[in-house]
Amino acid sequence: MTQSLLKKAKTYCEDHKCRFTEPRMQVLKIIASSKKPMGAYEVLEKLGQITDNPKPPTVYRAIEFWQEHRFIHRIESLNAYVGCEAGHRHSGSQFMICDDCGTVIEAHLCDLPQPLKDTMDQKTFKPSKWNVEIHGVCEKCV
Amino acid sequence: MTQSLLKKAKTYCEDHKCRFTEPRMQVLKIIASSKKPMGAYEVLEKLGQITDNPKPPTVYRAIEFWQEHRFIHRIESLNAYVGCEAGHRHSGSQFMICDDCGTVIEAHLCDLPQPLKDTMDQKTFKPSKWNVEIHGVCEKCV
DNA sequence: TATTAAATGTTATAATATAACAGTTTTATA
DNA sequence: TATAAAACTGTTATATTATAACATTTAATA
Numbered sequence: 001m002t003q004s005l006l007k008k009a010k011t012y013c014e015d016h017k018c019r020f021t022e023p024r025m026q027v028l029k030i031i032a033s034s035k036k037p038m039g040a041y042e043v044l045e046k047l048g049q050i051t052d053n054p055k056p057p058t059v060y061r062a063i064e065f066w067q068e069h070r071f072i073h074r075i076e077s078l079n080a081y082v083g084c085e086a087g088h089r090h091s092g093s094q095f096m097i098c099d100d101c102g103t104v105i106e107a108h109l110c111d112l113p114q115p116l117k118d119t120m121d122q123k124t125f126k127p128s129k130w131n132v133e134i135h136g137v138c139e140k141c142v
Numbered sequence: 143m144t145q146s147l148l149k150k151a152k153t154y155c156e157d158h159k160c161r162f163t164e165p166r167m168q169v170l171k172i173i174a175s176s177k178k179p180m181g182a183y184e185v186l187e188k189l190g191q192i193t194d195n196p197k198p199p200t201v202y203r204a205i206e207f208w209q210e211h212r213f214i215h216r217i218e219s220l221n222a223y224v225g226c227e228a229g230h231r232h233s234g235s236q237f238m239i240c241d242d243c244g245t246v247i248e249a250h251l252c253d254l255p256q257p258l259k260d261t262m263d264q265k266t267f268k269p270s271k272w273n274v275e276i277h278g279v280c281e282k283c284v
Numbered sequence: 285t286a287t288t289a290a291a292t293g294t295t296a297t298a299a300t301a302t303a304a305c306a307g308t309t310t311t312a313t314a
Numbered sequence: 315t316a317t318a319a320a321a322c323t324g325t326t327a328t329a330t331t332a333t334a335a336c337a338t339t340t341a342a343t344a
Contacts, residue, residue, distance in 0.1 A: 019341075034270045040331065055294065058334065065291095076218035077273065079331065094258065095306070105265050113255030116236065116274065125238045125249055127278035131219070132258065134273075139266040161310075163322070182300070197325060221300065260301065 001085050002033040008087065009071050016069070027048055028083070029061035031072055036102040037080035075104060077133050082106070094132040100141035105131075143227050144175040150229065151213050158211070168192055168205035170225070173214055178244040179222030217246060219275050224248070236274040242283035249274075 009028055013020035017124070023138075030046045031038055044059045063081055066072040072081050073093055082095075082104050094107040112130055120127055149171055155162040172188045172201070173180055175191055180188075186201045208214040214223050215235055224237075228250050236249040254272055262269055 017342090019291070021340090023292070037221070043293080056332070057294080057334090058292075072171075076275070094261070094271070096262070096265060098267075099270070105267065107258065107261040109257050109261070111257075112276070113257045115251050115255045116249070116276070119236070119249040119251070120238070120276070120278075122240060123249075124281040124284075125240075125247065125276070125278055126280075126284060127238070127276045128241070129278070130274065130276040132272065132274045133218070134254070134262070134269045135256070135271045136262075136267055136269040138268075142266075142268060151329070159311095161322070163309095197300070197302090199325080200323075203323080 001083060002029060002105055005032045005071065005085055007013075007081055008067075008085070009066070011122050012069065012071075012093035021053075022066055023047075023054070023058050024062045028066055028071060028080070030061075031066075031081050032083035034083075037075045037078050037082045039078075039080045039106050042083070073106070075133065076131065077135070083130070087107075091128060092130045094134070096134045096136065099135050099139055103138055105138065132134075143225060144151050144171060147174045147213065147225055147227055149228070151208070151211075153242045154211065160207075160211070165189075165193075165196070165200050166204045167209055169201055170208055170213060172238055173205075173208075174225035176225075178246070179217045179220050179224045179246050181220075181222045185223070215248070217275065218273065219277070233270060234274075236276070236282050238276045238278065238280070240280035240283055241277050245282075247280065 005028060006025065011018045019032065026047055027043060040059050040063060043052060044056060047054045047059060067074060069076070071084060073084050074081055075095055075097065077097065082142060084105070084106065088108060088109050088110070090110050092109060094109055094140050096105040096107065098104070103113065112127060146169065147268060148171060150235060152162045168189055169185060172185050182198070183204060185205070186196060186198060187246065189196045189201060190195050194225060205214065207214060212229065214224050216223055217239065219236060224246050226248060228248070231252060232252050236251055237241070238247040238249065240246070254269060
């Protein structure tokens, strides 16, 4: 997905008056071209193969930027990051994480499932953001 | 919930041939008596008020133990831990996290909601563990 | 082109978590 | 009940993940 995501990201930046800079581009490229979620320091290491001795804040800033603009997601249970093509503007994300091969599959539900909505109502809780992480075994690894 | 949870935990240990030791007891007590999730180093600090200069592994070991036996949960998006009275033996957890006051409310759904089950089926993914974290604003903080 | 805003580079350090090994307590069993 | 094995703790050190702070550069815009 690397190329298409980079292109989308570039267009997005142009449209939204933010800069598609070299470090941002490189970091997105590195994360997008990985099949598995990457830790920030893995990204840093990869980046070090391209640019001269980059430092953690470079990576973390770019990660933060792309997260805000939803081109990457953080997998909380792995402290790692994955690219996202979907461009969804809703506030939920759902991941299936294969504990065997490490692959992450993203689902793209737009709405909070009803049983959870019901719980929100019962507790009078106003959700703004939600994340689901499901660990298990993927098709290939069964 | 502190007392009842400690009691449950003690009984559980007796029944399951694991030891209800001093550091485990203290750590569970500290986490259970907090209304909000606590970070490991907050627990460590509290523990330091009771015992002499405890070290991180003491806390992390106890946390790991109680997590395994489901007396506490980790809130991934906060790197923090909360007590759990439910004693559920199923493999899912769901939390509502108030970004205003920090309170965490746990839901207790037994089953993966249908839309997510459907996604699992579509992708032929075999789930073993699932976690939902919903950020938002609680009743009191609206 | 001067000013401002946005972004980067760099140093240092904070926050979170675990490895490794010695020593102790409890449990199992000879 | 002595002894071995297992479970657990104490301690030192260090790994891993993430951010604060400030100087500098780049780009947008007045």
